Amino acid sequence: xxxxxxxxxxxxxxxxxxxxxxxxxxxxxxxxxxxxxxxxxxxxxxxxxxxxxxxxxxxxxxxxxxxxxxxxxxxxxxxxxxxxxxxxxxxxxxxxxxxxxxxxxxxxxxxxxxxxxxxxxxxxxxxxxxxxxxxxxxxxxxxxxxxxxxxxxxxxxxxxxxxxxxxxxxxxxxxxxxxxxxxxxxxxxxxxxxxxxxxxxxxxxxxxxxxxxxxxxxxxxxxxxxxxxxxxxxxxxxxxxxxxxxxxxxxxxxxxx
Amino acid sequence: xxxxxxxxxxxxxxxxxxxxxxxxxxxxxxxxxxxxxxxxxxxxxxxxxxxxxxxxxxxxxxxxxxxxxxxxxxxxxxxxxxxxxxxxxxxxxxxxxxxxxxxxxxxxxxxxxxxxxxxxxxxxxxxxxxxxxxxxxxxxxxxxxxxxxxxxxxxxxxxxxxxxxxxxxxxxxxxxxxxxxxxxxxxxxxxxxxxxxxxxxxxxxxxxxxxxxxxxxxxxxxxxxxxxxxxxxxxxxxxxxxxxxxxxxxxxxxxxxxxxxxxxxxxxxxxxxxxxxxxxxxxxxxxxxxxxxxxxxxxxxxxxxxxxxxxxxxxxxxxxxxxxxxxx
Ligand SMILES: Cc1cc2nc3c(=O)[nH]c(=O)nc-3n(C[C@H](O)[C@H](O)[C@H](O)COP(=O)(O)OP(=O)(O)OC[C@H]3O[C@@H](n4cnc5c(N)ncnc54)[C@H](O)[C@@H]3O)c2cc1C
Ligand SMILES: Nc1ncnc2c1ncn2[C@@H]1O[C@H](COP(=O)(O)O)[C@@H](O)[C@H]1O
Numbered sequence: 404x405x406x407x408x409x410x411x412x413x414x415x416x417x418x419x420x421x422x423x424x425x426x427x428x429x430x431x432x433x434x435x436x437x438x439x440x441x442x443x444x445x446x447x448x449x450x451x452x453x454x455x456x457x458x459x460x461x462x463x464x465x466x467x468x469x470x471x472x473x474x475x476x477x478x479x480x481x482x483x484x485x486x487x488x489x490x491x492x493x494x495x496x497x498x499x500x501x502x503x504x505x506x507x508x509x510x511x512x513x514x515x516x517x518x519x520x521x522x523x524x525x526x527x528x529x530x531x532x533x534x535x536x537x538x539x540x541x542x543x544x545x546x547x548x549x550x551x552x553x554x555x556x557x558x559x560x561x562x563x564x565x566x567x568x569x570x571x572x573x574x575x576x577x578x579x580x581x582x583x584x585x586x587x588x589x590x591x592x593x594x595x596x597x598x599x600x601x602x603x604x605x606x607x608x609x610x611x612x613x614x615x616x617x618x619x620x621x622x623x624x625x626x627x628x629x630x631x632x633x634x635x636x637x638x639x640x641x642x643x644x645x646x647x648x649x650x651x652x653x654x655x656x657x658x659x660x
Numbered sequence: 661x662x663x664x665x666x667x668x669x670x671x672x673x674x675x676x677x678x679x680x681x682x683x684x685x686x687x688x689x690x691x692x693x694x695x696x697x698x699x700x701x702x703x704x705x706x707x708x709x710x711x712x713x714x715x716x717x718x719x720x721x722x723x724x725x726x727x728x729x730x731x732x733x734x735x736x737x738x739x740x741x742x743x744x745x746x747x748x749x750x751x752x753x754x755x756x757x758x759x760x761x762x763x764x765x766x767x768x769x770x771x772x773x774x775x776x777x778x779x780x781x782x783x784x785x786x787x788x789x790x791x792x793x794x795x796x797x798x799x800x801x802x803x804x805x806x807x808x809x810x811x812x813x814x815x816x817x818x819x820x821x822x823x824x825x826x827x828x829x830x831x832x833x834x835x836x837x838x839x840x841x842x843x844x845x846x847x848x849x850x851x852x853x854x855x856x857x858x859x860x861x862x863x864x865x866x867x868x869x870x871x872x873x874x875x876x877x878x879x880x881x882x883x884x885x886x887x888x889x890x891x892x893x894x895x896x897x898x899x900x901x902x903x904x905x906x907x908x909x910x911x912x913x914x915x916x917x918x919x920x921x922x923x924x925x926x927x928x929x930x931x932x933x934x935x936x937x938x939x940x941x942x943x944x945x946x947x948x949x950x951x952x953x954x955x956x957x958x959x960x961x962x963x964x965x966x967x968x969x970x971x972x973x974x975x976x977x978x979x980x981x982x983x984x985x986x987x988x
Binding site for chain 1: 758763769770771778779799809848852854855856865893911912918926936947955963968969970978
């Protein structure tokens with residue numbers, strides 16, 4: 404099977420993100436970066452399928468600035484076979500168009516993504532890829548079983564309290580949730596092998612998207628830190644008294660109970 | 661872009677979800693300066709029943725699709741939503757930021773050549789421009805943005821972030837059955853089984869009160885402390901990742917960067933230290949109560965009310981006190 408996986412480089416979950424004093428920019432250079440955690444589940448899912456179907460290959464794709472190569476090197480080090488780096492800075496809509504252009508050439512049977520990139524938190528790209536390639540997608544799967552004919556998957560996902568079982572026909576896009584698998588770490592040999600693999604580098608123009616089309620339709624007017632909370636009241640009286648005091652405050656001060 | 665607003669109105673067996681009324685309230689507020697109308701769409705079995713009351717909430721037309729939509733099929737739903745948007749001449753499509761939106765909104769946006777903005781916490785309109793605010797980087801930063809494109813804006817709104825107001829005057833609320841039938845190609849991804857939630861507790865991402873427990877509860881049995889307090893308040897129970905990883909609570913309860921984002925009126929954190937990844941999932945809660953024996957715990961920095969002490973003593977007392985006052 405031909406398998407593809409989409410990996411995005413994002414600031415680490417603990418990175419200290421600073422908004423400039425005028426609110427017009429966000430300080431991102433120099434912050435620690437990681438492969439978006441859900442994309443790690445996608446990569447592991449891709450490798451598992453590869454291992455279960457002889458003759459399969461995994462093609463990793465990452466759109467982003469030069470550092471995004473890190474995603475492809477990581478993919479190579481755990482068993483990825485090929486990689487494409489789409490070079491530049493893009494919003495999720497444009498990234499989807501560019502990734503779709505690359506996928507159009509690969510003609511993969513199954514494409515794995517994370518459920519959301521943990522920087523823009525859009526939950527856009529998997530569905531957008533499905534639409535652009537005219538193939539189905541499933542969102543946030545937590546379990547996967549490849550059908551005996553290898554033309555379908557049985558997927559499970561959590562859906563508003565319950566759980567859905569989904570029959571999915573290939574080719575398709577699958578977005579991955581936590582719990583799907585345990586992503587593996589690269590071995591030393593894997594790291595060495597990775598050095599021998601080179602990703603293909605493409606620009607937006609080479610993929611048929613002109614410079615003028617790269618501007619996002621949403622114009623950012625301001626960055627702001629989350630609303631700050633004032634330090635609250637600390638109650639340290641004995642349990643029963645503290646409980647009474649809290650309930651009183653919630654009723655009389657906050658007026659929410 | 662079209663002046664009208666389409667609200668994707670979700671329902672459970674014909675009863676609209678609470679978030680629908682948030683969406684309808686926002687829809688009216690942004691339709692007015694644009695000189696547009698509010699339309700709604702309900703889908704699946706019970707759609708027609710759910711549609712009945714939306715006129716009173718300002719919807720001019722309510723589109724429904726029921727036949728052929730008995731089973732959840734992503735592409736069929738996308739077809740219905742995009743189809744309704746076209747019939748309604750909608751320039752804005754509003755979803756509640758829940759499972760349905762996660763699954764369909766991005767695809768609808770792409771089909772209509774529009775733009776998606778997920779998890780908006782503010783949305784307003786002037787005559788030819790929309791303004792919105794949404795959290796990014798798991799809530800560590802907010803971006804405010806403007807939109808004036810001709811193509812539709814597809815916005816998903818975070819539950820509980822917008823108030824609910826009924827209009828003074830109703831709109832006509834005409835129900836119209838859309839002639840949209842799923843084709844085989846729309847069923848390439850289809851739900852064949854649904855395991856209903858086993859509890860009658862509210863959905864975590866929509867609940868007005870959430871009570872979460874951390875690793876220090878020490879066992880799945882001790883999580884009863886969390887469930888008892890949650891049940892006394894009609895709240896949804898949640899958990900930290902450390903509690904989930906230790907097997908004390910299922911992943912479906914995890915709140916935080918790699919779990920669910922909640923936005924309740926009241927969030928009660930029991931024995932949770934307040935790691936940045938946990939805060940990412942709950943920091944926008946209107947009121948935060950923290951119970952922790954460490955007076956220096958990070959959670960107290962964002963708590964409106966902090967109870968410094970042993971949760972095994974405080975929580976049962978609190979449960980009893982809530983039961984007492986809520987009964988009277
Ligand atoms: C990539 C990544 C993603 C993550 N995603 C998430 C996420 O989605 N959600 C999440 O929650 N975490 C997430 N984490 C983990 C996070 O960093 C913390 O490890 C986790 O939130 C800690 O959980 P906790 O507060 O239950 O445990 P601890 O940090 O161990 O805190 C336990 C607290 O209980 C208090 N305590 C102990 N005994 C008592 C008592 N008897 N009475 C009262 N208080 C008591 C202690 O003082 C302490 O503050 C993530 C981490 C990473 C690296
Ligand atoms: N720039 C990108 N490069 C590669 N994959 C991406 C990129 N942006 C998004 N994706 C994929 O799409 C998923 C969802 O991203 P998003 O829609 O931005 O929340 C991610 O988890 C990735 O798998």
